[in-house]
Amino acid sequence: MTLTSDWHIHSRNSCDQACITVDDLVRRAAEEGIRDFGLTDHVHTPINLPDLVSSREEYLGAVPESRFHFGVELSCVSQWELDRIAEGAYDGEAVYGIRQGGPAWAEPALGVTREDLTACGVEYVVAGTHWPLYVPFEREAIIRDYHRQNMFLAQHPLVDIVAHPWWWMGHWKDSDGRYTGEPWFDDFGCIPQTMHAEFAAALVESDTRAEANISANLLSGSYPERFKRQYAEYLAGLKLAGVQLTLGSDCHDAGYAIDFTEAARRLSAVGISDDDFWRCPPRDM
Numbered sequence: 001m002t003l004t005s006d007w008h009i010h011s012r013n014s015c016d017q018a019c020i021t022v023d024d025l026v027r028r029a030a031e032e033g034i035r036d037f038g039l040t041d042h043v044h045t046p047i048n049l050p051d052l053v054s055s056r057e058e059y060l061g062a063v064p065e066s067r068f069h070f071g072v073e074l075s076c077v078s079q080w081e082l083d084r085i086a087e088g089a090y091d092g093e094a095v096y097g098i099r100q101g102g103p104a105w106a107e108p109a110l111g112v113t114r115e116d117l118t119a120c121g122v123e124y125v126v127a128g129t130h131w132p133l134y135v136p137f138e139r140e141a142i143i144r145d146y147h148r149q150n151m152f153l154a155q156h157p158l159v160d161i162v163a164h165p166w167w168w169m170g171h172w173k174d175s176d177g178r179y180t181g182e183p184w185f186d187d188f189g190c191i192p193q194t195m196h197a198e199f200a201a202a203l204v205e206s207d208t209r210a211e212a213n214i215s216a217n218l219l220s221g222s223y224p225e226r227f228k229r230q231y232a233e234y235l236a237g238l239k240l241a242g243v244q245l246t247l248g249s250d251c252h253d254a255g256y257a258i259d260f261t262e263a264a265r266r267l268s269a270v271g272i273s274d275d276d277f278w279r280c281p282p283r284d285m
Ligand SMILES: [Zn+2]
Pocket: 073, 128, 130, 163, 164
């Protein structure tokens, strides 16, 4: 099987270490046989909305053909932090939101409006759970919090694709950069099946897609092999439950160095084929 779409790609306009130019991306995607794809730079809070404007400018400058689309990756943040930012309390310091000091189980929110997205010509929205919302670093609490954030995104009218469900970074990372235990890397089965069923039902009901993410989950060098196998089975379970899947490389590097061959091998091993992935229709030119 050959993979031919990619709906989650960061360019040098993202506020993190992402560094590819849009021209290089277009060239490399063609070399990799990726025919339908989209640019999705990060927006976490209103403070880094200018990054989306820059991303749009570089995208348009590349004179995109009809199968290269413009999207965005939003983060689930809290209404509490958005309110603090609106008050001016964290001017310029809250690009990644306010990660400490909020009320545990704070109300989830997105940092952009439909008007923001329309103004930047965004065709589709990828949104992900990236951080706990001030709950304790305990397995049970993190699982409950990530599930409720994923549910929020699945049902949000602005969200088209829930990015990398159950991706985790930060706390619990070993000194060698690996995750081996909490919150779910010793056994992905610690997450109740009822949560997976509820998430799948919400996605189907809302016509929202779930992402198979290559770099963040399927081929992450920080995650244990057993977890990655369990994770591929989880994606196959979403497909069986009627969820529309999308493929995303989550490229952050300068050369689009994504191992699509290995990703295809792992996906086909659980019965997921290239035809299973959603595609944004080509734009009228
Ligand atoms: Zn993400």
